[in-house]
Amino acid sequence: MAKLVTKITDRDTNFADWYTDVVREADLVSYSSVKGSMIIRPYGYAIWENMVNVLDTEFKKLGHQNVQMPMFIPESLLNVEKDHVNGFAPEVAWVTHGGDTKLEERMCVRPTSEVLFCEHFKNIIHSYRDLPLLYNQWCTIVRWEKTTRPFLRSREILWQEGHTMHRTAEEARSETLRMLKVYEDFQRNYLALPVLVGRKTEKEKFAGAQETYTIEAMMYDGVALQNGTSHYFGDGFAKAFGIEFLDEDNTKKTPFQTSWGCTTRMIGGVIMTHSDNHGLVLPPNIAPIKVRFIPIQCTEEIMNEITHITSDLEGITYDIDQSDKSPGFKFADAEVKGIPIRVEIGLRDLEQNVATLVRRDTLEKIIVPLNEVANKIKELLPKIQQDMYDRALKRRDSMIYETNDYQEFQKIAKEKSGFILTTWCGEEACENQIKDDTGLKSRCIKEEIQDGTCIVCGKKAKYSIYFGRQY
Amino acid sequence: MAKLVTKITDRDTNFADWYTDVVREADLVSYSSVKGSMIIRPYGYAIWENMVNVLDTEFKKLGHQNVQMPMFIPESLLNVEKDHVNGFAPEVAWVTHGGDTKLEERMCVRPTSEVLFCEHFKNIIHSYRDLPLLYNQWCTIVRWEKTTRPFLRSREILWQEGHTMHRTAEEARSETLRMLKVYEDFQRNYLALPVLVGRKTEKEKFAGAQETYTIEAMMYDGVALQNGTSHYFGDGFAKAFGIEFLDEDNTKKTPFQTSWGCTTRMIGGVIMTHSDNHGLVLPPNIAPIKVRFIPIQCTEEIMNEITHITSDLEGITYDIDQSDKSPGFKFADAEVKGIPIRVEIGLRDLEQNVATLVRRDTLEKIIVPLNEVANKIKELLPKIQQDMYDRALKRRDSMIYETNDYQEFQKIAKEKSGFILTTWCGEEACENQIKDDTGLKSRCIKEEIQDGTCIVCGKKAKYSIYFGRQY
DSSP: OHHHHTTSOOTTTOHHHHHHHHHHHTTOEEOOSSTTOOEEOHHHHHHHHHHHHHHHHHHHHTTOEEOBOOSEEEHHHHTSSHHHHHHHGGGOEEEEEETTEEEEEEEEEOSOOHHHHHHHHHHHOOBGGGOSEEEEEEEEEEOOOSSOBTTTBOSEEEEEEEEEEESSHHHHHHHHHHHHHHHHHHHHHTTOOOEEEEEOOTTTSOTTOSEEEEEEEEOTTSOEEEEEEEEEEETHHHHHHTOOEEOTTSOEEOOEEEEEEEETHHHHHHHHHHOBTTBOOOOTTTOSOSEEEEESSOOHHHHHHHHHHHTTOTTOOEEEOOSSSOHHHHHHHHHHTTOSEEEEEOHHHHHHTEEEEEETTTOOEEEEEGGGHHHHHHHHHHHHHHHHHHHHHHHHHHTEEEOSOHHHHHHHHHHOOSEEEEEEOSOHHHHHHHHHHHSOEEEEEEEEOSSOBOTTTOSBOOEEEEEEOBO | OHHHHTTSOOTTTOHHHHHHHHHHHTTOEEOOSSTTOOEEOHHHHHHHHHHHHHHHHHHHHTTOEEOBOOSEEEHHHHTTSHHHHHHHGGGOEEEEEETTEEEEEEEEEOSSOHHHHHHHHHHHOOBGGGOSEEEEEEEEEEOOOSSOBTTTBOSEEEEEEEEEEESSHHHHHHHHHHHHHHHHHHHHHTTOOOEEEEEOOTTTSOTTOSEEEEEEEEOTTSOEEEEEEEEEEETHHHHHHTOOEEOTTSOEEOOEEEEEEEETHHHHHHHHHHOBTTBOOOOTTTOSOSEEEEESSOOHHHHHHHHHHHTTOTTOOEEEOOSSSOHHHHHHHHHHTTOSEEEEEOHHHHHHTEEEEEETTTOOEEEEEGGGHHHHHHHHHHHHHHHHHHHHHHHHHHTEEEOSOHHHHHHHHHHOOSEEEEEEOSOHHHHHHHHHHHSOEEEEEEEEOSSOBOTTTOSBOOEEEEEEOBO
């Protein structure tokens, strides 16, 4: 047991090393000679597949259809919307040759697909009957990051990007918020992540968007992870691309647009919120394996008992560790992989007609009569899910500070980890001042306010807003 | 109705134009400014999703695990296996810049991922206990084709690639054939495609493989479509990459390898086998929508009746065309999209207590009492599936010619479409001769034979083998 666990750096000693140790020891990723990219191994990919399945089902329920766009964007197409190209051009990978032939026009690997969707929308949107158009795409995007970390910041990112077009601005705005809510619910109910939800400032919004809404999770170390965004574009892209539709009143109009995306980064968020010095801790609702049975001896009697129990676990994914490793090794393996419940059954247990259930989140051992094991598992899984959320919420809330005093703000920023809620006039100069003085960036606007003064300039405040460090 | 249908070129007049017309009119793909790539639209992508779901379930049942490798391959990594790089280097897309910075080493977008898997295998395979290693990846690959056609030949290809490592050559060979059988069964049972299954010649095998097995389908025009391949690599790649494992006898050994893949090209195969001058014809087992209800008038009575019928269609995907288009337009739309059964119900039908079912494959109209519609649908869907297969098989078999006489071979090649089964000595010179004289390439080796002479050189024949033109 010791062997596996000692490979993981202490979480409070060096959080960054702890993170990469967990990611490696839980067999989530591996590295290759492709700098900045990661190999997602079967166990890591199975977590992503679970995320994809839940979200894809939800999107389809709401009427979104999946499509597949090209992965390349010709330079001239990327250039159509100016804010957009300025935001993305510095971090794209350029394809310049096909085989031995130099391309007439270089193309980038998509960093996001707004321009590809817009070009397509121009071809297929003609009438108000074509709206709303609700599209989604699961794919890989590329952003040429200088510093990379598995799941958090990678040159290649697996994600989904929704792109929708609407008849009115109101409808598009409401779609932007509807999809933000889908992300929020998913992260709360499946990933057990308490998240802050709000609007990004002008400075932090997506290149080309009118408004960007964000899901901000707080990691164990108090640092923010932006875990999904939803953008309202207004008609900016549509006008740049000349997209028009004939409305019911027989006049030509420009449609309004949204896009929204979330990525494999969510796996990083799950790890950095819930995991511990023993390794990964997975919320049951997203865990590829929810229960692992560990026969202390692989006798026929014990295997029969396990078969008997599993026959009552309809719909709950489990596995049985029948390897020839020692029990201690098997326990540590179940722990490092974050399997929510492990069930240990040995010959002595059989004699006493019991099994030992171990909760991964608390490491609590629960001795249960054999004929109650299946029911106990069904009772524990949702409880573990809820407890993980509650603990993460409590911890996060204890690391949100609130102040209107700039000296205190700077003191908290220096001494504490976490977010600071404050009041702000809305001017970029004040936002930049905070960044320069403390290193903290705005996370999201909590709400518009009527009273109060800006923490920096002292003028009338417009917003209450969260600040924090970020991944 | 006429409006939609006349957009499709007659299949026997110009098969190539007919194909692109069907693909476009059925809303399967669209084009963009990205030359050589296609946009897969929702209806086309839904067909692919169905294929993915069936195959992915099958792979997992057999023990394969999904992973995700990087999409880029550094040039030096591509160069490790010489046959492989010679086969692929002329047709890869090269990334040379990240943002404004020139890369120290250029990288290609993966045309296939053998070298990436091998590099990873070297890191994770240590002991015989790590074998067999059964991996699969769903992703997009890029091959810089000069001439492209939707689904058939495209610069970007959606596919799966299985990569497995085994302790013995026998086990790897048997995996190669096992996965070939998965493809064969899938194409027969879901796509209603009769396929020839066999080994490729040395000349036609995959770059770096010892043996390549193929699934060869024959299109309506008699031209072959290679619709899936499975490769046995021996230990060639493993040796080039220095992959070794410690066997049970405590000696270091080199493992044996396979890879196998199939692509969105299968959608092209379905279209070119089954579709007709009215548009797409989809086999029920892969159709995104199996039944479309067309209310001739959208009255409450008719809608109630449709609701009543659909409540008995558990698990059968259907939709209802409630648009304000004319019935004729709706019929044509159901036809062009290849929906296996459409159900027409109008007020006069209600009076007579009947509905009209129309089979897409035969366009046969069947009048059925309302209370028997659901059962008739359940009876018809498997029948349509089987009939489509039987018709395709009959047609294909009628276009396979057999001869041992080279003059007759050349005459058939000139005058007929289809495949020619003949006998061959196994020498590349004779295979090349046939290609030069007739334009026909070898499709696959049917079997080894003991008797007979080579159709070209007259020496002892080793194989009976199919020749044909190909997409």
